[in-house]
Amino acid sequence: MNKKALIRTISRELDTPVPQDRIALILDKAVEISVCCTTSLKEEYFLEQLALNY
Numbered sequence: 001m002n003k004k005a006l007i008r009t010i011s012r013e014l015d016t017p018v019p020q021d022r023i024a025l026i027l028d029k030a031v032e033i034s035v036c037c038t039t040s041l042k043e044e045y046f047l048e049q050l051a052l053n054y
Contacts, residue, residue: 003027010047018051026050 007023
């Protein structure tokens with residue numbers, strides 16, 4: 001799955017509307033964080049929390 005397809009999928013799955021450009025920023029930050037740190041959170045929960053707190 002490429003980044004654009006992933007962004008569209010996430011956009012459809014979220015309960016609240018989030019602009020696709022914001023989702024892209026969140027994904028970029030998530031990748032940056034995952035490269036720097038190890039997290040034990042499930043990917044879904046982690047991305048949801050980033051979206052809520054972004």
